[in-house]
Amino acid sequence: MMLYRLKDSSKSFEKSVKESQKRGDIDGEALLKGKLNVYKSFLENLWDLLMEGLSPGYSYPQRTTSLLIITTVRSIFKDDKCAILDYKALWDSRNSGLLLQRLTDTFDVNKVMTFDLLKEITQECLRWEDPNELHKMYQCALRLAASSKPHHCETAAYLLRLLAQQNSPPLKRCQGKHGMVKAVLEDLSGELEMQISRGRSSLLEAAVSGPMYSILHCVRALLSDIVPREVINESGWLDLFQKILSLSLEVADVASPTVCNSSPEGYIPETSDSTGEKCYTLQGVDV
Structure with missing residues (x-):
């Protein structure tokens, strides 16, 4: 007042x-x-x-x-x-x-x-008019996105969204209105693939050096800034959406031994149906 x-x-x-x-x-x-x-x-x-x-x-x-x-x-x-x-x-x-x-x-x-x-x-006020400085900030955001600390991936998500809105994006391959978002999602997808591979070898190692959830959090944050129907017909977007969905299912499969349960104590083995096939709960899919 x-x-x-x-x-x-x-x-x-x-x-x-x-x-x-x-x-x-x-x-x-x-x-x-x-x-x-x-x-x-x-x-x-x-x-x-x-x-x-x-x-x-x-x-x-x-x-x-x-x-x-x-x-x-x-x-x-x-x-x-x-x-x-x-x-x-x-x-x-x-x-x-x-x-x-x-x-x-x-x-x-x-x-x-x-x-x-x-x-x-x-x-100019953020000192991001220099492409080199902007690129350094982008690399910093990617490192935070791959961190095992939850608050780091929160910071990375906001920072990546902010960078994607700048007039001079740090990625030269950007094209179109949402080109920067697409480029960042491609980089995050590549990092997620490496983390999934690490997780298949050892969930313990993945928890320390590549927990997967941090990348998924950043992906979800970036997707919230676009309207799928506006970009679906643009080159490369459909393939990117399919890749993200595929990687998300892979993450659910890799992480299911630790998240596929509703017990606060932690691990509950997967149940099996009448055919002997493993049954996964909704928690395992919604990682």
């Missing part, structure tokens, strides 16, 4: 300043500009506090509070040109870097708000 009042009052003051200029009322103009400067100073100090709240060392709830207020500031000041606050200009390279770090938070709500804010920040 306070931010809305500040915005409305500033617009009223701006209008009054123009009227004072027309009348030649120098004192009135100076008084009104002074009030606008007070508003501007307050918002600048508030923004500095919010950015400080995103810095390393602050607790996750504190970061959540900062992100919530930043999101509110964006919703109020993003579209309108206002004398007291230029929202887009606030995102310099330092502030953008602080925000990007919040994708590593283990609080999912922080990741969601961070991703929504990052989508509107330019490549």
Whole structure:
């Protein structure tokens, strides 16, 4: 409510300043500009506090509070040109870097708000205008996607989705509106194939160095950003969908000894039907 009042009052003051200029009322103009400067100073100090709240060392709830207020500031000041606050200009390279770090938070709500804010920040502010830097970030995301730590694959999923939306994608083979998404999915599918092969040899080794679920999580996140009917007729997409489905079934088969049960204690052997064939529960398919 306070931010809305500040915005409305500033617009009223701006209008009054123009009227004072027309009348030649120098004192009135100076008084009104002074009030606008007070508003501007307050918002600048508030923004500095919010950015400080995103810095390393602050607790996750504190970061959540900062992100919530930043999101509110964006919703109020993003579209309108206002004398007291230029929202887009606030995102310099330092502030953008602080925000990007919040994708590593283990609080999912922080990741969601961070991703929504990052989508509107330019490549220049993120220092991603250099193709080499963008490629390094992409390689970092792929490493996180292959990690055995669950929060790493969450970070990778948001980062890959963000990279797929950039104007200068890091993969040269990209073509079409969703070309970057397709290229990333192809790379993830290749990594998943290697992890499946490792899992067939040893589930224990796979759990440590290639747990499969992390790649599947990233694949699902990327697929959520496209509408299948819009890309199904584009070159290569149908084959890619078929490959992803095939790999998903392979993952279910490889991981079924550990997930094909409803017991909280862990492993329950597969049951057999009257023909002696193994029966897999729904948990084994929905890995």
